[in-house]
Amino acid sequence: MFEEVGIDSATSRHLLIGDWRSLEYPESWRPSSDHFIVMIAANYRTIHEGQVTSFVNAALDAGACYFVCWGPECEELHDSIDEILVGSMEISDDNVILTTWHDQESLAYAVWFAINVAWPAKRYEDSCQSVVSVVIDNEPWAREVRSWLGDPRALSDHVCGSDEED
Numbered sequence: 001m002f003e004e005v006g007i008d009s010a011t012s013r014h015l016l017i018g019d020w021r022s023l024e025y026p027e028s029w030r031p032s033s034d035h036f037i038v039m040i041a042a043n044y045r046t047i048h049e050g051q052v053t054s055f056v057n058a059a060l061d062a063g064a065c066y067f068v069c070w071g072p073e074c075e076e077l078h079d080s081i082d083e084i085l086v087g088s089m090e091i092s093d094d095n096v097i098l099t100t101w102h103d104q105e106s107l108a109y110a111v112w113f114a115i116n117v118a119w120p121a122k123r124y125e126d127s128c129q130s131v132v133s134v135v136i137d138n139e140p141w142a143r144e145v146r147s148w149l150g151d152p153r154a155l156s157d158h159v160c161g162s163d164e165e166d
Contacts (some may be wrong), residue, residue, distance in 0.1 A: 014130040018134045111155060
């Protein structure tokens with residue numbers, strides 16, 4: 001399932017992690033907010049296309065409004081998500097579900113991006129109160145993500161540099 005790790009003081013978003021063996025959305029899970037951002041850290045080479053379709057549809061039904069992809073082959077994961085989105089909904093500027101991939105950035109950067117930069121379309125702005133990080137079958141990644149979610153200020157300092165003088 002998901003574990004709430006913290007709350008980001010800048011956005012007031014709840015920060016959650018799902019450390020899973022495969023990309024299978026828990027059927028009964030719904031976040032505390034109507035909409036949420038999903039950050040997926042996975043090796044796309046180990047994921048079947050049917051899993052992506054099932055996960056994306058379940059996440060959309062639960063309120064996903066932005067997908068951030070990170071890991072090997074994450075551009076392909078991003079493209080698969082985009083294909084599902086284009087085929088499943090009528091898109092306008094107000095309700096578009098945004099997607100990004102970060103194959104050239106660090107895992108810390110992808111988590112920071114999901115918390116601080118990923119901002120949903122206007123329709124979802126007020127009701128998007130959670131960032132859900134899903135890590136697929138990689139314990140070191142899950143430990144790192146859990147650590148960053150637990151201390152978003154340290155994450156920002158790490159990614160952006162500290163304003164404090166040494």
